[in-house]
Amino acid sequence: MIDLETAQPAPEPRLGSRNDIVRSHFSVRDLLSEATVALTARPARTLLTALGTILGVAALVATLGLAKTAGNQVVSRFNELEATRVLVEPQDRQQGRNNRQVSVIPFDAGDRLRRLNGVAAAGTKSEVGVDGLVRSVPVVDPLGQNEFQIPVLSVSPGIFDAVRATIETGRVFDDGHNERGDNVVVLGPGAARRLNITRVDNSPAIFIGDDSFAVIGILRDVEREPDMLNAIMVVDGYARERLSLFAPAEVHIEVEIGAADLIGTQAALALAPDSPDQLKVGLPSSPRGVRSGVQGDLNSLFLILGGVSLLVGAIGIANVTLVSVLERTGEIGLRRALGATRRHIAAQFLFESGALGALAGLIGTSVGILTVVAVSATKSWTPVLDSWLPFGAPILGAIIGLIAGTYPAWKASATEPISALRSGT
Amino acid sequence: MTASIADSGPPPPSNSTADIVVELDEVSREFPGNPPVRALDGASLAIQRGDYVAIIGPSGSGKSTLLHLLGLLDEPTHGVYRLDGIDTRDLTESDRAGLRSSRIGFVFQSFHLLGHRTTVENVMLAEVYRPGTRSTRRKRAEDALRQVGLGHRLDAYPTTLSGGERQRVAVARALVGEPSLLLADEPTGNLDSVTSAQILDLFDDLHHSGLTLAVITHDEDVSERAERKVRINDGTLTEVFR
Structure with missing residues (x-):
């Protein structure tokens, strides 16, 4: 502490050593x-x-x-709708007039899938080609348009639940219609408007080509598959016999929340146990x-x-x-x-x-x-x-x-x- | 232990060589250049405790160089500077800053008061870099302001003060903590003759109360008030005897 200059007690404490320095702080x-x-x-x-x-x-x-x-x-917003939707289609679907798609989907696809745990509803849907236009009256009125080109879909009774369709009036197909191949149709709201049909209690009829059909119901809305809104739906049993539908084009499945992945692995096997490879299972590209x-x-x-x-x-x-x-x-x-x-x-x-x-x-x-x-x-x-x-x-x-x-x-x-x-x- | 003594009361009257506050021993300061500029050349000076020294000289004579050396804002290239007997060679920057803070009070020509602070806050700034002073800082600042006669303007802002009052605030700031040396650089340079006289009166009072003053000036009136006069010319110091 003491340096040489201040070896003796310093007479003046301010003087002297560096130890006296108060560092700034x-x-x-x-x-x-x-x-x-x-x-x-x-x-x-x-x-x-x-x-x-x-x-x-x-x-x-x-x-x-x-x-x-x-x-x-x-x-x-999208989760519930998306997460419960599974679509099964044939693999490498071939489009073309002469080369009809080879589908291994059975007509009882809906019934088969409903047996799976986690499936809420399932049904098939296919576009079918029809000869001739659609009209709602048997008489041709030369002054007004009363023949229309309206797409026709062949569906199974289960489809309506699987796409979350709501009914405006009337009813949808049941298994009886399907088994018998009845001449009945369900109209999408767009198709009904074009055909000028608003009620079914008076048993309206429409003509597809030369065949007549009874309209048994009109849909109000469809949450999935908006193409059904503007379509006329005939039952699979009819299309199979009269429109030579070889096999359904796609299967729509509504699954319980969280079951999509499980059903995804099971659906192909349930529909085509001998050739599940030929089916493609998946969620369609999601808006999300x-x-x-x-x-x-x-x-x-x-x-x-x-x-x-x-x-x-x-x-x-x-x-x-x-x-x-x-x-x-x-x-x-x-x-x-x-x-x-x-x-x-x-x-x-x-x-x-x-x-x-x-x-x-x-x-x-x-x-x-x-x-x-x-x-x-x-x-x-x-x-x-x-x-x-x-x-x-x-x-x-x-x-x-x-x-x-x-x-x-x-x-x-x-x-x-x-x-x-x-x-x- | 000795550190706290440094802040103790005013020093006893000087009567021995041990009581030299400033001791310059053949101090030179060269500034690099081609050729190098020797602003101070072998200057020797001793200022006793209680002395009142005026350092006079024309501009360019080395006055500011001397001021900065004395104020420990610069270091000599040759020679020894002892402040209170402490050899200031080879001190760390922190040590030199500490010596500046505790032993030297600066007064500048342009006051250097901070505009957004009150008088007392400006004086308190003197102790911001002094450890352990915070709690009693305001009281000491107020005491210092009373000492220079500004006890009634503690909370005034510098912009509302006259030039003379501002310089007195600056003197109060230099006095806080009882420095060994009050170093004034042209303290009346920005003042008219009346307020200059007031500041010089204040310096006289401080001198009589035992403070050591070194005033650097080119003003003859200022230097006449001092006890001793040292002339600096071309970097050389000479005592002027009357």
Whole structure:
């Protein structure tokens, strides 16, 4: 403790050894209060400096939040309908007039599948070609159009449940119709409108080509397979005998929620135990996939925008901090004279820009969350947010502030107190 | 232990060579260049505790170089500078900053008050880099302001003060913590003659209360008030005897 010059007890304690030196020190509390004073001295300027970062963070938070919210919404809307739908088709379906498809789907496909655990409903559907047009009256009226080209579908009785059809009036096919091959039809709402048939209690009849059919029911809506809306449906038993339908073209299955994968593995085997390879089982391309694809594109666009805006924000902070370093040259010199080391000066400016960034991050996060909530409110969505987002975003802001403040802080610490003190500010 | 003593009361009257506050021993300062500029050339100076020294010289004579050396804002290329007997060679930056903080009070020509802080907050800034002062900082700042006659303007902002008042705030800031040396650089340069006289009166008072003052100036009126006069010319110091 005692050096050579003061080996004897020092007559004057202020004199002498280096151990007497009280090193300068910049406490964390002082750092905090100095930075607070600096940031609040000009609030408008502080806010404008932070604006770029605020917008960037807000854009990021809003984008991520809205993506999550909308994604959640899309999933809940489509999930039930999609997850319960299984379609079985012949493999490598060949289309063509002369080359009729070779299908191994049996006519009792619906019955076979209903025995599987997890199947709620199943039925077959095939397009059939008919000769001649469709008309609703036996007499040809030369003045009005009363013959139409309307697609004809051959279906099994189970199809209506499998595609979630609702009935406007009348009834749909039963197994009796199917077994007997009755001349009965069910009309989709579009087809009924064209044929001008609105009720079935008066036993209306239509003609397909030269064969007459009794209309026993009209559908109101079909949740899947919208082609049924504009079609005339005849029963499989009739099409098999009279329209030479060799085999059904496709099987529609409504499964219990969660059973789709299981049924997917079992359906082909149940329908064609000897050649399950010839059947293709799967979910049709889902609207959700398309939608989330679009969403993904939008997301990345907005994330890029948010990133660019953050970059601009960081440059803004760096720029203004640098200007303020130049403005505060006198203050820097004064602080050096009052005992600040270069390190203390750098720490102060770095902390100021870091705090500014954190503040911007905080405000930006709030703006972003409010945006998500507002958009959700107008769309009646449930706002969903990743829990790390409100905490991560201010930290991101602070990191941006620190990075932006690095060069100005270094510049400030390199300021010569000598010239700074003479600068007169 | 000795560290806390450094902040103790005013020093006893000087009567021994051990009581030299500033001791320059053949100090030179060269600035690199082609050829190198020697702004201070073998300067020797001793300032006793309680001295009131004016350092005069025309511009370009090396005044500012001397100021920065004395204020520990710069280091000599040759020679030794002892402050309170402490050899300042080979000190770390933190040590030098500590010495500046605890033993030197600066007063500048352009005051260097921070505009967004009150008078008392400006004075409190003097102790921001001094450890362990936080809790009693405001009281000492207020005491220092009373000492310079500004006890009634504690919460005023610098923009509302006159030039003379601002310089007194700056003096109060330099006095907080009782430095060994008050180092003033053209303290009246921005003031009119009346307020200059007030500041010089204040310096006289401080001198009589035992403070050591070194005032760097080119103003003859200012240097006339000092006890000792040292002339600097072309980097050389000479004592002016009256």
